[in-house]
Amino acid sequence: MKKMPCNTIGSQHCRCGQQRAKRLIDKHTLFRKLWSDHSGYTNLYLISAILGSPLAPTFKTRLLENQREIGHEMGLVLGKDVGKAVGGLLTEHIVAADAAVNAAVTQQDLTRKVQQLFTQGDHVARALSDNLHINYEVVQQEFHTHNKHVLTLANLLLKRKWAKYQKELDCYLNHMMHLSDLLTDALSEPRARHALTKTSTNRHT
Secondary structure (H helix, E strand, O other): OOOOOOOOOOOOOOOOOOOOOOOOOOHHHHHHHHHHHHHHHHHHHHHHHHHOOOOHHHHHHHHHHHHHHHHHHHHHHHOHHHHHHHHHHHHHHHHHHHHHHHHHHOOOOOHHHHHHHHHHHHHHHHHHHHHHOOOHHHHHHHHHHHHHHHHHHHHHHHOOOHHHHHHHHHHHHHHHHHHHHHHHHHHHOOOOOOOOOOOOOOOOO
16 A cells, blocks of 8 residues: 555554645644554553464554654654654664563563663663754653553563453553653654653552
């Protein structure tokens, strides 16, 4: 199928192949959709991988594609090279998270894998901070919160605590919308220096 823009969400790649009337889509709508895909496919992958579904590789592939999509759309504003670099770092982040989840499933020592996940998240935060001119500690804290949510979700699935998983998932999905808006606010004015102060956004319990 020939690639074409998506008039529904405003991305450069339509996945459903449906020709719809073109409409003006703001960046916040677009990136909320992309980060929703990120959290949604993370959820589907966690469930599939931990509970043994054959769908796990399919969801992992789609999740990895999502990272490149986010980088590509950022690159349309910040430059192709920056977008490619961000997409690459986000892809590495998924690989690091997958390694931590696999270690948990196989009952390996998680210490090193978790440390690698947070370190890699710091690299993503640094790249976003440098290119979007957001305080590094603010972005770093948001990625730490993100990582904690994912690790907690994996742990709850392993323990078969379904109700707690659903509650944690709601918190995770909301946090991803917050992260999306934080980054998109800066992306809308990439040359402006945002006077952000470090806030306590980690509501993780």
